[in-house]
Amino acid sequence: MNEVIGDWNNYQAPAGAFRSRVILVTGAGQGIGEAGAMALAEHGATVILLGRNEKKLAKVYDAIEAAGYPQPAAIPFDLAKSGEAEIAQMAVLIQKEFGRLDGILHCANGFSHLSPLANQKMDEWMEMFKVNVAAPFVLNRALFPLLKDAPDASILLLGEHHAFAPNAYWGGYSVSKVGQKNLVEIAAAEWENMEHLRINLLVPGPIQSPFRLKTHPGETRESLPPTSSIVPAILYWMGDASRGQSGKTLTVNKIEGGGNLLVEG
Numbered sequence: 149m150n151e152v153i154g155d156w157n158n159y160q161a162p163a164g165a166f167r168s169r170v171i172l173v174t175g176a177g178q179g180i181g182e183a184g185a186m187a188l189a190e191h192g193a194t195v196i197l198l199g200r201n202e203k204k205l206a207k208v209y210d211a212i213e214a215a216g217y218p219q220p221a222a223i224p225f226d227l228a229k230s231g232e233a234e235i236a237q238m239a240v241l242i243q244k245e246f247g248r249l250d251g252i253l254h255c256a257n258g259f260s261h262l263s264p265l266a267n268q269k270m271d272e273w274m275e276m277f278k279v280n281v282a283a284p285f286v287l288n289r290a291l292f293p294l295l296k297d298a299p300d301a302s303i304l305l306l307g308e309h310h311a312f313a314p315n316a317y318w319g320g321y322s323v324s325k326v327g328q329k330n331l332v333e334i335a336a337a338e339w340e341n342m343e344h345l346r347i348n349l350l351v352p353g354p355i356q357s358p359f360r361l362k363t364h365p366g367e368t369r370e371s372l373p374p375t376s377s378i379v380p381a382i383l384y385w386m387g388d389a390s391r392g393q394s395g396k397t398l399t400v401n402k403i404e405g406g407g408n409l410l411v412e413g
Contacts, residue, residue, distance in 0.1 A: 167192030177204030181255030273320035336395025346394035
């Protein structure tokens, strides 16, 4: 278990901590993606909002503008239906419009439904692998030149604790999400000589997110930590406070049958 520097679970980012930074947030239309985008913008980042639902993106865009934060950008984009060519084109657009990129917060979440393995289909598995593992890999690769040239850059993937506590009915979703850990560790090993560039995996425990409500409809919402409880960790791992720490898997909030904080890697 590697040492993690700083109390990241209770981190208080200073005002303007992300001033002049450009951050891409996938899955930015709701849940943790929305909360992360709002928090990054509040601390000075120019946020590029990416998601498949244009109305939800517009809502987040308008909220950022109304708060007086730096003007964001919105890119309606369905990772499940996009290939390498479309992602490469998006990278060119970001280069042209912004000329820099200081981080990627991967919150897009590919999920079909809970069911026995006997009822799951190959196409469902392929789509979940594409959104949860393949698309982040291709986005990282396409945007690597910009990230490499940034003074300080961070890639943070949002994981899922069922990847590390596999259980019945989670099938292809759990299998695809556990692949994120290998992706993070391989990339971190390949970039080990670039202290300014890091990649980590942040795994929320049960939280008041739309995804949690979908998978646990009988659960009492008030019994869960609010979505905002993960914001300090996002700001820590996306900002320069985490410089030099890469290839880690970190879990926030109490998980079923476990403690409050898990650090692996």
